[in-house]
Structure formats: C-alpha cells, structure tokens
Amino acid sequence: MQDASTVAGAGAPRGRAGGFTDWLPGAAERRRAVGDAFLDTFGAWGYGLVSTPLIEPVDTVAAGVGGASQTRLFRFMDADGSLLALVGERTVSVARVVATQLRDGPFPLRLCYLGPVLRNAALLGGRRRELLQAGCELIGTPELAADAECVALAAEALGRAGLDGVQIDVGHADFLPGLLESAEVDDATRERVLAALSGRDLVAVEAALAATPVGNAERSLLLRFPALRGGREILEAAAQDLRAPRALRALEQLGDLWDLLGAHGFAGAVHLDLGAVRDWEYYTGPTFELFSGDLGFPLGTGGRYDTLLGRFGLATPATGFVLHLDRCCDALARRGLASGGFSVLVVGHVAGEAAAAIALATRLRRAGLPARRELRACAEDADVDVLVRGAGRVVWKGAGGRREVSIDDLLSQLTVGGYGNGVFGTRDAADVGAQ
Amino acid sequence: MSRGLCIAVPNGVLLEGTCALLRRAGIAGLTPQSFDAALLVEDGANRLVKVRPTDVPVYVEMGAADCGIVGKDMLWESHRDTYELADLRFGECRLVLAAPERSPMGMGDWPPALRVATKYPRAARAFFDRIGVAAELIKLHGSVELAPATGLADAILDITATGGTLRANRLVEVAEADRSTARLIVNQASLKTRFEAVNEVATALRRAVEERAPV
CATH class of the missing domain: 3.40.190.10 (Periplasmic binding protein-like II)
Structure with missing residues (x-):
C-alpha cells in the first residue's frame, strides 16, 4: 500500500481554508434540494427572485449591520483604494437595490433571494464561515398582515423542505425598549439595560436595574424577560398595571399577529415571546425565530425593519426573514431525513450495443429519469440496473430478480423519482415487468 | 419535549460547588466522584457532562449541552453567544x-x-x-x-x-x-424549545442560592 502523501506528491497543495466546507455528491444535492424547495415556495407566494453581488462596498454593508457584526466581515481593498466586504447577509443588498433601481415600486414589493454569505468567524470555533441563506423581503407596507405573511411563508418553506412542525417564536422589538422608555431612567442606565438585554445577560440586567427608580410593573417584567412567553393569554397578563404606551402598542400588535397566524394555519406552532431579544438598531416591530427543536440554533429569523431603506434614501417600511440553509440541512440530518441521496439508473450494454445504450440513456434522461451509462461493454451478469442486449430488449434488474423486457415497457413503467427519495435505491418502487 | 436536559459542568475548582448546588436544588444527585468512571453521567431525565471550564460556553453555544454552569471569568474571554440566566454566587x-x-x-x-x-x-x-x-x-x-x-x-x-x-x-x-462568580448559561434555542425544563432548572438553582445566601 502506498503512503497517501506520495500519491499526490508530498508537496502538493491540499489545504482548505478553515470554516469552509466541500459539499460532495449527495450532500450537495440535498443542500440544493432544500434551496429549491425554498425558492419554489417563495415563487408560489409571488416573490420575485433577485440576485445581488457577493461583494458590496463596506459603507453599504455597514448601513445594515451593527458594529459587532462588522468586525466579522471579510474586508479588502479595491483597486481605487475603496473598502469592500464579502456580504455577511443579503437583506442590506436587497434594500440597496430597492432604494435605487426599484424605487418606483410597484409597492408593496415582494422579493426573494438565495446565496452564500461570509463571516470572518474565529477559527476552530465550530462555526461555518460560508453560509447559504435564502430569504424574502416584503417592502413598502406597514401592514401587520405583511408581518404575518412573512412568518407563515418562512414556516411554509421549511415544511416544503421537509422540516415540518417548527416552533415559531414571535416577539416585538418595541416591547422591552418601550418598557424602559416609560420607566423614567436616565439615558445611560437605559443604554446599560438594553446592552445587557441584547448581550442576553440577565445577571447584568438585574445589576443595571438595581439602582434605578424603575416602576414595579416595568421592573418585574424586565427581570422576567426570558420567562415572558406563552399563548395569547400572556399579553393581557403583561398589560396589567403597565402604562408604557409603546410597550402596550407592541402587545396589541402581537395579539393581532397571533390571530392572523391562526388564519394562516399556524396557531398551534406559535409562541409569543415578549422577552425576545433582537438587534434593536435594526428591528422596529414584530420579530420572529423558527426552531426545529433538535438544533441549538434557529433555522430562520426575521422581523420588521422600517428604518433600513431610509438609510439608502428611500424612507419606506419593510419586513422580511432569512432561512439558514445549512442549519436546515443539519436539522434534516438530525431527523434522519437526509439519508436518501441523488439516485441514478445505471445503464450497461453488451458488446456491440453501445449506440442502443446511448439512445436508451438519452430517452431515460429526457423522461426525467437520471441515467448514468457504463462506458465500456458489460458482461451479462454485470451489476447495472438496465442491461441493453439488442433487438429492443433490455434486462431490468428489479427487486424480484432479473427480467428481460422491451425498452418501451421499461420506459412506460418507470416513474420519475427525483432527488433525495431513493426511488431507484429500492427497486421495488419502480419494478418493471412483474405481472 | 419530554427528554431531559444536557447540563455541562466545569471540571476544576468549581466542580465541587457545582455538584453541591445541583444536589441542594434537587436537580442531580452528583458528587465530583460521580464522574470518576465516565465524563457523561445520566441522572434521572438529565444528562451531565464534565468538561473543561473554557469549553462549557462552547458546548452550550453549539447546542451540545442545553445549559451549563461556568465562572463569569470564562465568559469574559469567550466569544460565545449564550443566555446568562442566573448568578449562582459561589466560586467567587x-x-x-x-x-x-x-x-x-x-x-x-x-x-x-x-x-x-x-x-x-x-x-x-x-x-x-x-x-x-x-x-x-x-x-x-x-x-x-x-x-x-x-x-x-x-x-x-x-x-x-x-x-x-x-x-x-x-x-x-x-x-x-x-x-x-459561577453563572448559569443556556443555549439560545433550548431556552425557547425546552423552556419548561430550562426554567425549572433555573428556578430551582435560584431558590437553592437564595436559601444559602439570603439577600
């Protein structure tokens, strides 16, 4: 046995940058199938596909994400000295496109995208640095029905990709800041509490609130923030003794959203989460996260971002979401739904029948059946799915054993399998010639 | 969700205090010796894993553990995104x-x-x-x-x-x-998808802490 290093030459380059993945046949096909399911669903809801560059000026990217995320971008210099970045998310690119080339509408504008984003995450942290993201943006309307549509569409797309029964957590970016706004604390304290909340640090929230005159109702709500969750009933409970108008308006909107999501058929999947902590610089209304229940990260996140387009010179409200495709593939794998691979019929031929085999493979492919042809002539007992023997006859190797059938019978009885469901893997499903 | 939680506990100086607190809170009948035979211990519905203190935030962020107990000093240096739910007031x-x-x-x-x-x-x-x-x-x-x-x-x-x-x-x-001091940290998804179980653990730990050191 040869040492592996001598096979390709000891000095041959073989490195791959840390945090990046090679997707091999099977895994890559499954990943594509998930993306296809997402885009098909978006299209079915009337969202138009846009494709935006992988690289944007740093100024453009910076308009979208907060300071902390900016440090996690791959940045480099253009020939003219201007700074560029590989996009870390795509909503900002869609916002730029809408504010420039699509600024005349017609609004509301429904757009969707699918593409890689890059994060300069620390090496060896177990985090991917290239991620595939699919998402929708519904731009130009403040209607709550638009927020409900986004939540429902995100859950629907996940279901279409095989991820049924996701948990939908719906919160509101105005609730916690609204509580603080009415709590008569100074700006510095307010900033400290909000920073502690977005740092998800309840201990620091408690410490920051300890020395403030925050009212009892507001204080107890703030300190219970991770526990403020449940069904519609929690809205009324939270509204008791509360005077903060902005927080009350958020509660009212969540109630309406709850009802709308019921109409979309997701009543059983929705949890209201008043303690949802999201980027307050970015989100301005309802926010949501979708969880698989067996993965430590959300599959998708979204929410209303009414100020983003204004940063590009088009002051118009918007809402949207992103689905993290790689996490969805992880979740499918956890559910054991990723075992089926890309299946393909193997077509062989006996000596002298190459042309007939080429013709058969072509007919199979045109009928939507993936077919791979053996390049050399086979023995009679070769391990192929279909062996072309001449005179319009083939041997089909089905579950019930080998059977000789005519090419026309074969084509009329094989059904289109498609990707990932292993139709040809279990030959009984497409057994030919059994009477 | 019926399955219990996976809880990461830190090896080293906080191990004894962590086991004692989990016992007092009625979450797990652990002693440091429980991990002598294996680093992963089943205790009732829950599973406990003993890992290096610096690795606790890693396990929790990645969802390998639902929650963990770790010194705040480890959180200063970690870039990990987790919820910090309670100050457990030991290991000062x-x-x-x-x-x-x-x-x-x-x-x-x-x-x-x-x-x-x-x-x-x-x-x-x-x-x-x-x-x-x-x-x-x-x-x-x-x-x-x-x-x-x-x-x-x-x-x-x-x-x-x-x-x-x-x-x-x-x-x-x-x-x-x-x-x-020691803190209770929780995975962002577990806090939502296994809220009842996580909240039970957090509440029991807080109560045990208050009983020992009333404010």
Whole structure:
C-alpha cells in the first residue's frame, strides 16, 4: 500500500481554508434540494427572485449591520483604494437595490433571494464561515398582515423542505425598549439595560436595574424577560398595571399577529415571546425565530425593519426573514431525513450495443429519469440496473430478480423519482415487468 | 419535549460547588466522584457532562449541552453567544491588577508604557479602556505571576480568590478590574424549545442560592 502523501506528491497543495466546507455528491444535492424547495415556495407566494453581488462596498454593508457584526466581515481593498466586504447577509443588498433601481415600486414589493454569505468567524470555533441563506423581503407596507405573511411563508418553506412542525417564536422589538422608555431612567442606565438585554445577560440586567427608580410593573417584567412567553393569554397578563404606551402598542400588535397566524394555519406552532431579544438598531416591530427543536440554533429569523431603506434614501417600511440553509440541512440530518441521496439508473450494454445504450440513456434522461451509462461493454451478469442486449430488449434488474423486457415497457413503467427519495435505491418502487 | 436536559459542568475548582448546588436544588444527585468512571453521567431525565471550564460556553453555544454552569471569568474571554440566566454566587474570585511590592505602581505611579501580562486579554482590554489607560497586553497561558519577576511585564491582570498566590510572589493588588462568580448559561434555542425544563432548572438553582445566601 502506498503512503497517501506520495500519491499526490508530498508537496502538493491540499489545504482548505478553515470554516469552509466541500459539499460532495449527495450532500450537495440535498443542500440544493432544500434551496429549491425554498425558492419554489417563495415563487408560489409571488416573490420575485433577485440576485445581488457577493461583494458590496463596506459603507453599504455597514448601513445594515451593527458594529459587532462588522468586525466579522471579510474586508479588502479595491483597486481605487475603496473598502469592500464579502456580504455577511443579503437583506442590506436587497434594500440597496430597492432604494435605487426599484424605487418606483410597484409597492408593496415582494422579493426573494438565495446565496452564500461570509463571516470572518474565529477559527476552530465550530462555526461555518460560508453560509447559504435564502430569504424574502416584503417592502413598502406597514401592514401587520405583511408581518404575518412573512412568518407563515418562512414556516411554509421549511415544511416544503421537509422540516415540518417548527416552533415559531414571535416577539416585538418595541416591547422591552418601550418598557424602559416609560420607566423614567436616565439615558445611560437605559443604554446599560438594553446592552445587557441584547448581550442576553440577565445577571447584568438585574445589576443595571438595581439602582434605578424603575416602576414595579416595568421592573418585574424586565427581570422576567426570558420567562415572558406563552399563548395569547400572556399579553393581557403583561398589560396589567403597565402604562408604557409603546410597550402596550407592541402587545396589541402581537395579539393581532397571533390571530392572523391562526388564519394562516399556524396557531398551534406559535409562541409569543415578549422577552425576545433582537438587534434593536435594526428591528422596529414584530420579530420572529423558527426552531426545529433538535438544533441549538434557529433555522430562520426575521422581523420588521422600517428604518433600513431610509438609510439608502428611500424612507419606506419593510419586513422580511432569512432561512439558514445549512442549519436546515443539519436539522434534516438530525431527523434522519437526509439519508436518501441523488439516485441514478445505471445503464450497461453488451458488446456491440453501445449506440442502443446511448439512445436508451438519452430517452431515460429526457423522461426525467437520471441515467448514468457504463462506458465500456458489460458482461451479462454485470451489476447495472438496465442491461441493453439488442433487438429492443433490455434486462431490468428489479427487486424480484432479473427480467428481460422491451425498452418501451421499461420506459412506460418507470416513474420519475427525483432527488433525495431513493426511488431507484429500492427497486421495488419502480419494478418493471412483474405481472 | 419530554427528554431531559444536557447540563455541562466545569471540571476544576468549581466542580465541587457545582455538584453541591445541583444536589441542594434537587436537580442531580452528583458528587465530583460521580464522574470518576465516565465524563457523561445520566441522572434521572438529565444528562451531565464534565468538561473543561473554557469549553462549557462552547458546548452550550453549539447546542451540545442545553445549559451549563461556568465562572463569569470564562465568559469574559469567550466569544460565545449564550443566555446568562442566573448568578449562582459561589466560586467567587476577583480580577485584579497586581504589581511587585516595591513597584511605584502601588503609590499610583504607573509607567507611561504599561506592559501587563494576563490570561484574560478581552477583560483586560475592557478594563483599561474603561479607566483610559493605554496598556500593552501580553497574553500568557499560565503562571502569569512570574511575568513581573522576570521582567516580561510591569504588572499582571489575573484572578485571585484569597490573594495567596499574589503574596507568595511578592505582588500587591493595585486595582480591581472585575468580579466573577459561577453563572448559569443556556443555549439560545433550548431556552425557547425546552423552556419548561430550562426554567425549572433555573428556578430551582435560584431558590437553592437564595436559601444559602439570603439577600
């Protein structure tokens, strides 16, 4: 046995940058199938596909994400000295496109995208640095029905990709800041509490609130923030003794959203989460996260971002979401739904029948059946799915054993399998010639 | 969701206090010896894994564990995104700036180009930024207290529980940068998808902490 290093030459380059993945046949096909399911669903809801560059000026990217995320971008210099970045998310690119080339509408504008984003995450942290993201943006309307549509569409797309029964957590970016706004604390304290909340640090929230005159109702709500969750009933409970108008308006909107999501058929999947902590610089209304229940990260996140387009010179409200495709593939794998691979019929031929085999493979492919042809002539007992023997006859190797059938019978009885469901893997499903 | 939680507990100085607290809270009947045979222990519905303190936030962020107990000092340095739900008030230690006994730093006379050796560069950066001092940080992985004696640094920024190590190395505290105690951290998805179980653990731990040390 040869040492592996001598096979390709000891000095041959073989490195791959840390945090990046090679997707091999099977895994890559499954990943594509998930993306296809997402885009098909978006299209079915009337969202138009846009494709935006992988690289944007740093100024453009910076308009979208907060300071902390900016440090996690791959940045480099253009020939003219201007700074560029590989996009870390795509909503900002869609916002730029809408504010420039699509600024005349017609609004509301429904757009969707699918593409890689890059994060300069620390090496060896177990985090991917290239991620595939699919998402929708519904731009130009403040209607709550638009927020409900986004939540429902995100859950629907996940279901279409095989991820049924996701948990939908719906919160509101105005609730916690609204509580603080009415709590008569100074700006510095307010900033400290909000920073502690977005740092998800309840201990620091408690410490920051300890020395403030925050009212009892507001204080107890703030300190219970991770526990403020449940069904519609929690809205009324939270509204008791509360005077903060902005927080009350958020509660009212969540109630309406709850009802709308019921109409979309997701009543059983929705949890209201008043303690949802999201980027307050970015989100301005309802926010949501979708969880698989067996993965430590959300599959998708979204929410209303009414100020983003204004940063590009088009002051118009918007809402949207992103689905993290790689996490969805992880979740499918956890559910054991990723075992089926890309299946393909193997077509062989006996000596002298190459042309007939080429013709058969072509007919199979045109009928939507993936077919791979053996390049050399086979023995009679070769391990192929279909062996072309001449005179319009083939041997089909089905579950019930080998059977000789005519090419026309074969084509009329094989059904289109498609990707990932292993139709040809279990030959009984497409057994030919059994009477 | 019926299955119990996976809880990460830290090896080392916090292990005994962690086991004691989990026992008092009625979450798991653990002692440090429970992990002698295996690092993964089933206890009732829950599973407990013993990992290095620095790895607790990794397990929790990635969802390999639903929650974990870890010193705040480990969270200063980790870039991990988790929820910090409760101060468990044991394993107390302080992050202090310490200089040699005879150093003028003890009299408030800090060198203009202060060199500080530390295992906690992020916490150190936050501290020096807060007090407006431009210190040059030197990251070490252990035995930080040797740095001043060997001329590697003017001072050290390190954690201390009793001050014994500082005294033994003829170092004196110049300033306190931060304080650390054990914390309960939770995975962002587990907090939502296994809220009942997580909340039960958090509530039981808080109650056990309050009983021991009433406010």
